[in-house]
Amino acid sequence: MDILRGIRVVNLALNLPGPLAASRLARMGAEVVKVEPPTGDPMECYSAAWYREMAVGQELVRLDMKTPEGQTRCGELLAEADLLITSNRPSVLTRLHLAWETLHPRFLKLCQVAIFGYPEPRGDVAGHDLTYQAALGLLYPPNLPRTLLADIAGAERAVSSALGLLYARERFGRSGFAEVVLSDAAAEAAAPLSFGLTRPGGLxxxxxxxxxxxxxxxxxxxxxxxxxxxxxxxxxxxxxxxxxxxxxxxxxxxxxxxxxxxxxxxxxxxxxxxxxxxxx
The missing domain is CATH 3.30.1540.10 (formyl-coa transferase, domain 3)
Structure with a gap:
């Protein structure tokens, strides 16, 4: 399926769900550049096989985004890109000059999907899949969940947001920005429990x-x-x-x-x- 042939994606997101979303876009035909810090993506340590699977067909670039040289090289990549995927907290995006307000005037055709853990004003609060699920009553202590529900649901949201932004740019000529909030994705996935369907004794x-x-x-x-x-x-x-x-x-x-x-x-x-x- 090559519906995204000719679309260039720069993915700065590590772990999940950004790389999973980028992998889906690559399978749709997009050209994906995966940017990692000099130390690499921690996902490679967690599961080397899954890391490799998600990176299939992508160009790997190692950059130190904390240095002027790294930011300059990243700017060169973004100048040729249609879509940027990030998963840093809002304050980190600002510090790295990757916030939408900074990027948009420089790269008018670039769309951005920013993955956050929580919505503002809690955008800088630390979180992970486990804590999102715990807060929604989706765990059976002391057992750990068998899947990364929020991350995978977030990846799907990132893909749909990316497709929507790219379509809107083609349709109306304007690039755009979309937030993907993992705690919101987890809450939506918890709807069967919230509405009583999967509660003990529910249908x-x-x-x-x-x-x-x-x-x-x-x-x-x-x-x-x-x-x-x-x-x-x-x-x-x-x-x-x-x-x-x-x-x-x-x-x-x-x-x-x-x-x-x-x-x-x-x-x-x-x-x-x-x-x-x-x-x-």
């Missing part, structure tokens, strides 16, 4: 026997027969049972693989629950 939180996780003879199965047609097939395939207790007893009688195959055969969303360590 998707154990309140519907046709939408639950059940122990099989050798593991667990996830059952998502929420729509009437799926629910009717499920109940019929289990001999007409309908209560959570009856369904649980039925699923315990066979192996998880058997139930997954039955789901495929009858077009019912039934999947074996696989351990995280078995997905590598």
């Amino acid at each position: 998707l939180g154990g309140g519907a026997p046709e939408y639950n996780i059940y122990p099989a003879r050798d593991g667990f199965v996830a059952v998502a027969a929420l729509e009437p047609r799926f629910r009717e097939r499920l109940f019929a395939s289990l001999g007409g049972v309908q209560t959570a207790g009856e369904i649980s007893a039925a699923f315990a009688s066979r192996d998880a693989d058997d139930w997954e195959q039955l789901g495929e055969d009858l077009d019912i969303p039934i999947v074996k629950v696989r351990p995280a360590e078995g997905l590598a």
Whole structure:
């Protein structure tokens, strides 16, 4: 998919979600230059394989943005760019001369997506995916989350914001600026919990026997027969049972693989629950 062919992106964001967003834009055909400090991107230490995957097809440039030389070279890159992605706090953008108010008069065609943790006036407050989720009731202490929900949702917001800015520039001839706030992205992802759907006993939180996780003879199965047609097939395939207790007893009688195959055969969303360590 080369819908962004001819678009040049400079990504100064490290870790997540900026590099993930840049990777998505690169897969859409954009030419991406990834700017890292002399010490590199910490993501390479956290997960070298994921770091490499997100950087595929991109040009890597190492710059010390705290020096005049580094800022001069960055300015040369931005002069040829259509989009800049940053993930620094507002005060740091100002200090590095990367704030929109500073850049826009110099680079009139440049659009900017700035990723922040919190909206103003809390833009400089420190945060990470874990703390965004913790503040929204999305954790089950002491367990850590199995995915970086806010960062990945933020990456998707960064991509959609970038596409919107580029479209508006082509449509109206004006470059623009967009903020992506990770705490807001996490809050939007927490909406199913906020509105009660996934709370204990909620429709998707154990309140519907046709939408639950059940122990099989050798593991667990996830059952998502929420729509009437799926629910009717499920109940019929289990001999007409309908209560959570009856369904649980039925699923315990066979192996998880058997139930997954039955789901495929009858077009019912039934999947074996696989351990995280078995997905590598």
